[in-house]
Amino acid sequence: MFSTFALDTQVLQRDLCTGCGACQGLCPYWDSVHGRTVCYFDCERLDGRCQRFCPRMPTDLDALRRKAFPEETILPEIGPFRGLYLTRAADETIRAGAQHGGTVTALMELALREGLIDAALLTRAQGTLDPAGALVTKAEEVRSCSGSSFQIPPSLAALNRALREDRYRSIGVVGTPCKTLAVYKMRHDPLPENDNHAGNIGLVVGLFCGWGLDWDGMRELTGRYADPAAVSHMDIPPSKYHSLEITAEGKTTSVNLDEVIPLVRPACRACADMTAEFADLSVGGARSADGWDVDKKWNQVVVRTKKGQELLELAIAKGVLECKDVPESGLDKLKKASLGKKRTAVRTLREKDGTLGYLEPCGQMFQDL
Numbered sequence: 622m623f624s625t626f627a628l629d630t631q632v633l634q635r636d637l638c639t640g641c642g643a644c645q646g647l648c649p650y651w652d653s654v655h656g657r658t659v660c661y662f663d664c665e666r667l668d669g670r671c672q673r674f675c676p677r678m679p680t681d682l683d684a685l686r687r688k689a690f691p692e693e694t695i696l697p698e699i700g701p702f703r704g705l706y707l708t709r710a711a712d713e714t715i716r717a718g719a720q721h722g723g724t725v726t727a728l729m730e731l732a733l734r735e736g737l738i739d740a741a742l743l744t745r746a747q748g749t750l751d752p753a754g755a756l757v758t759k760a761e762e763v764r765s766c767s768g769s770s771f772q773i774p775p776s777l778a779a780l781n782r783a784l785r786e787d788r789y790r791s792i793g794v795v796g797t798p799c800k801t802l803a804v805y806k807m808r809h810d811p812l813p814e815n816d817n818h819a820g821n822i823g824l825v826v827g828l829f830c831g832w833g834l835d836w837d838g839m840r841e842l843t844g845r846y847a848d849p850a851a852v853s854h855m856d857i858p859p860s861k862y863h864s865l866e867i868t869a870e871g872k873t874t875s876v877n878l879d880e881v882i883p884l885v886r887p888a889c890r891a892c893a894d895m896t897a898e899f900a901d902l903s904v905g906g907a908r909s910a911d912g913w914d915v916d917k918k919w920n921q922v923v924v925r926t927k928k929g930q931e932l933l934e935l936a937i938a939k940g941v942l943e944c945k946d947v948p949e950s951g952l953d954k955l956k957k958a959s960l961g962k963k964r965t966a967v968r969t970l971r972e973k974d975g976t977l978g979y980l981e982p983c984g985q986m987f988q989d990l
């Protein structure tokens with residue numbers, strides 16, 4: 622049993638808050654200001670949904686995983702796994718406005734069009750800055766949310782509000798690993814007397830994530846290289862480029878990653894999940910021998926559940942997604958990158974107080990890293 626006080630002392634004060642918004646939209650006491658989570662009142666509830674859903678409160682990830690995924694699908698390095706694909710949206714107008722190959726946009730449009738979901742919880746940014754959660758109900762609205770913002774918006778607040786109203790039967794959620802973990806906690810470990818209608822979450826699409834960045838710092842950094850209002854795209858190419866690319870008014874500027882690293886949210890260094898292991902499908906940038914110029918317009922997709930498999934197969938059968946062969950080394954490279962993030966998380970947490978912190982309940986998963 623925890624109290625709101627525990628969320629403050631164990632998460633906020635220990636720099637573990639990812640800003641996902643899972644604690645918000647439930648009561649008036651939790652809010653977000655410029656990506657920072659704030660608590661207006663220390664309520665005395667011992668087991669509220671805010672702390673129950675928080676992805677950084679102590680969680681037995683192994684037990685949660687076993688509740689949601691068949692044991693035989695689980696790979697220790699990247700979680701539940703039914704297949705790896707390289708895909709892109711067949712519609713080039715989707716690709717033009719997307720972060721990479723537009724796979725996420727194409728899948729969410731299809732899911733809405735086919736009635737597999739009746740609402741989608743996405744993120745809409747101004748250019749790529751100041752993002753906010755956006756609940757859309759029409760396929761035509763999905764493209765207005767394409768692209769990645771490296772600031773983390775508290776979009777789960779919008780999900781909590783939508784669930785509370787019990788207005789939608791099947792909501793599709795797109796989010797970074799912290800968010801998709803929170804969503805699985807909502808679905809598979811709800812408060813018995815108040816589950817917030819988590820059964821109305823119908824699909825989870827995770828985004829690969831290295832880290833998110835500080836809101837104010839990002840705005841300031843962007844302003845040094847471009848007019849923030851004119852930025853249309855940002856991306857982090859593979860590590861050998863050591864850069865952040867900012868595109869504004871058709872011109873792309875490479876910023877040395879050394880300027881960006883100090884803006885990484887401290888909580889992201891304690892995150893052990895690069896591939897959004899709690900999801901039906903997880904989508905990231907492609908990595909192949911073709912090089913970045915080609916890869917940046919493709920995605921790699923990890924299929925994790927039967928539902929995810931069915932959606933991907935439908936998208937391919939209907940010509941919504943195109944595929945190409947995954948390089949032989951593709952899965953090994955992904956496992957290596959994922960393990961790298963897990964090791965950083967373990968090191969970061971141990972440096973805090975010698976323990977695995979919020980990962981302690983499933984310490985055996987991280988013992989041999």
Ligand SMILES: Cc1cc2nc3c(=O)[nH]c(=O)nc-3n(C[C@H](O)[C@H](O)[C@H](O)COP(=O)(O)OP(=O)(O)OC[C@H]3O[C@@H](n4cnc5c(N)ncnc54)[C@H](O)[C@@H]3O)c2cc1C
Binds near residue numbers: 744831905907
């Ligand atoms: C903070 C962050 C870090 C990332 N780090 C990596 C990485 O290290 N390696 C990697 O391969 N990929 C990373 N990604 C994922 C990558 O940027 C693309 O989202 C992914 O490849 C899907 O591309 P797409 O063309 O299909 O996306 P699109 O079709 O353009 O769709 C992108 C979707 O992401 C949603 N979205 C945008 N910003 C956010 C956000 N901040 N939080 C939640 N949802 C958002 C939008 O609503 C949209 O639906 C990261 C994404 C984010 C947001």
